[in-house]
Amino acid sequence: MSKSEVSMAKDIIEIPTDLVISVSQSIATADVEKDLAPPGPVSEINKQSMLIILSAFLISFVTIGFTNAFGVFQQYYIGLLHKDASAVSWIGSLNMFFLFGGSLFVGATINKTGPRTIVAIGSAFLLLGVFLASICTQYWQLILTEGLLIGIGDSLLFTPALICVTVAFQKRRGLALGMTVAGSSVGGIVWPIVLSRLLKEVGFGWTFRIAGFIMMPLCLISVLCVSMPGQAQKSLDGTPRPAPPKPDLGAILKNRRLLFFMLGGWFLYIGLFAGLVFIAVYSVSQGLSEQTAFYLVTITNAASLFGRVIPGALADIWGPYNLMIFAGISSGVIMACLTAAKSTAGIIIFAIAYGFTSGSVISLLGACVAPLLSSPSQYGPALGIMMAFLSTAALIGNPISGAILDRSGFLALTLASGSEMIFGAGVLLVLRFSQNKKLLAKV
Numbered sequence: 001m002s003k004s005e006v007s008m009a010k011d012i013i014e015i016p017t018d019l020v021i022s023v024s025q026s027i028a029t030a031d032v033e034k035d036l037a038p039p040g041p042v043s044e045i046n047k048q049s050m051l052i053i054l055s056a057f058l059i060s061f062v063t064i065g066f067t068n069a070f071g072v073f074q075q076y077y078i079g080l081l082h083k084d085a086s087a088v089s090w091i092g093s094l095n096m097f098f099l100f101g102g103s104l105f106v107g108a109t110i111n112k113t114g115p116r117t118i119v120a121i122g123s124a125f126l127l128l129g130v131f132l133a134s135i136c137t138q139y140w141q142l143i144l145t146e147g148l149l150i151g152i153g154d155s156l157l158f159t160p161a162l163i164c165v166t167v168a169f170q171k172r173r174g175l176a177l178g179m180t181v182a183g184s185s186v187g188g189i190v191w192p193i194v195l196s197r198l199l200k201e202v203g204f205g206w207t208f209r210i211a212g213f214i215m216m217p218l219c220l221i222s223v224l225c226v227s228m229p230g231q232a233q234k235s236l237d238g239t240p241r242p243a244p245p246k247p248d249l250g251a252i253l254k255n256r257r258l259l260f261f262m263l264g265g266w267f268l269y270i271g272l273f274a275g276l277v278f279i280a281v282y283s284v285s286q287g288l289s290e291q292t293a294f295y296l297v298t299i300t301n302a303a304s305l306f307g308r309v310i311p312g313a314l315a316d317i318w319g320p321y322n323l324m325i326f327a328g329i330s331s332g333v334i335m336a337c338l339t340a341a342k343s344t345a346g347i348i349i350f351a352i353a354y355g356f357t358s359g360s361v362i363s364l365l366g367a368c369v370a371p372l373l374s375s376p377s378q379y380g381p382a383l384g385i386m387m388a389f390l391s392t393a394a395l396i397g398n399p400i401s402g403a404i405l406d407r408s409g410f411l412a413l414t415l416a417s418g419s420e421m422i423f424g425a426g427v428l429l430v431l432r433f434s435q436n437k438k439l440l441a442k443v
Contacts, residue, residue: 044176048227049168053176055225056161057183058218059119062126063154065187066211067095068301072195076204081139093395094147095154100387102155107163115160115226122156123219125149127212134208157219161226166370168229173370174320178312178363185308185359188301192294251374252382258372260431262389267424268328268361269393271417274401275335275354276300282338282410283347292344299348300355307359312367319442320367321432327360328425336418339411368428 070092077088106118129149136142162180169176191211198207252258279300280293307327315323334354341350373382405413436443 044169044172048229049176051225052161052164052168052227052229053179055119055222056165056180058222059157059161059226060181060183061187061190062215062218062222063099063158064181064184066191066215067092067099067150067154068184068188069191069195070095072192072199076199077142080137080204081142083139087139091142091147094143095151096391096394098148098151099155099158100391102152103159103387106156106159110160110163110228115164115228116223118156118160119226120223122153122158122160123223124153125156126153127216127219129153130208130212130215134205134212157222161222162366164226164228166366172313172316174311174315174364174367175309175313177366178309181308181363182305185301185305189298189305192298196294252385255372255374257431257434258369258382258386260427261369261372262386264424264427264431265365265386265390266393267420267427268331268365269390269424270397270400271335271420271424272331272358272361273394273397274413274417275331275338275358277398278401278405278410278413279338279347279351279354285410286342286347288344288347296347296351299351303352303355304359304362307356308363311360312363315364315367317442320364321428321435321443323360324364324368325425325429325432327357327364328421328428331357331361332418332421332425334418335421336414338414 077083077091081088110118126149129145129152132149133142133145136145162177165176165180166173195207195211198210202210276297279296283293283296284290311323311327331354334350334357338350341347369386401413401417404416432443
């Protein structure tokens with residue numbers, strides 16, 4: 001593999017922040033409705049739930065969707081800061097770190113403050129980071145603005161949005177979560193095109209300012225629409241509902257099914273992002289232009305949009321574990337076949353197929369976790385523990401994949417990544433049959 005191809009990989013790399021999408025969904029379970037929902041049967045399709053979906057979709061668009069466009073800034077930062085691509089990538093890595101870590105704080109405080117206060121504070125952090133980044137000229141300034149401020153803002157926005165969606169929907173939870181995380185796919189399509197055009201036409205500073213002005217009304221709508229279903233409801237006797245008990249960390253750490261699920265998810269994620277990251281450099285190695293390689297990221301995100309919504313809806317019918325295992329195995333097999341794609345048409349077909357199946361894995365992970373948590377008091381701590389664990393796979397997965405690529409080539413990379421995902425799906429298969437041994441059961 002040539003040095004130019006390695007540089008291309010680093011320049012077009014898409015920060016795998018989609019990890020937070022799936023993990024954040026594990027905050028709430030069906031038990032939440034028992035504590036928060038008003039007594040008696042209540043339709044999930046109502047004005048409040050639709051506003052919650054709208055808020056979560058917009059938040060997903062301005063947070064994860066925007067962060068997925070970080071590759072657009074890679075080459076510009078290298079010239080502006082006189083740093084190599086590896087140093088520049090730390091800006092995105094810090095953004096992910098604060099995005100993951102902030103969820104523990106949100107999970108521990110949302111029952112006391114409510115989601116609207118947290119989303120409002122997150123909006124302020126996000127917009128402050130974006131507008132301050134527009135006047136940055138040095139490396140440490142972008143570390144503080146794009147890495148720290150925007151990362152904290154993303155966490156304070158996205159985590160409560162996913163909590164509210166999971167609480168609002170039980171019967172149609174898979175579809176609702178799929179529609180929510182679809183916002184990140186739409187952002188992954190729109191933001192790279194918008195930002196790349198703005199950088200060429202108005203320059204770096206105004207690119208960030210215009211992005212901030214686009215985010216501003218979307219954040220305002222999100223603040224006004226977000227709410228926790230039934231949070232203010234009272235008990236049947238008219239007295240306020242009791243506060244949830246303090247979390248039992250020991251019970252979480254002793255939850256063997258949860259720990260086993262985290263193991264399977266870890267292997268899925270350590271291999272999952274190689275296909276999303278290295279498809280661009282592979283296409284260049286096969287003679288495609290850099291512009292075509294750039295648009296392959298958009299094509300993959302477009303396919304993942306359908307991969308997140310459609311399987312989410314089917315999971316409500318056939319069970320999230322059944323579809324999750326199928327998506328994990330399919331992603332592994334498709335990844336292992338990458339080197340069979342030699343033409344432009346073949347690589348585009350790979351991008352569409354892998355985008356769909358990998359999007360399904362991301363969307364369904366949270367729906368599989370929800371039944372494993374037995375108490376609402378476990379949501380916040382369990383989220384923090386899971387994020388900390390799964391984030392290690394996202395952070396070390398791509399460097400490991402890059403090392404395999406440099407030493408042994410694309411075939412070894414695709415086989416290794418595909419095997420990791422198939423093994424992870426196998427772990428989930430064992431967990432699935434431990435819950436229900438019937439082959440066609442809805443699990």
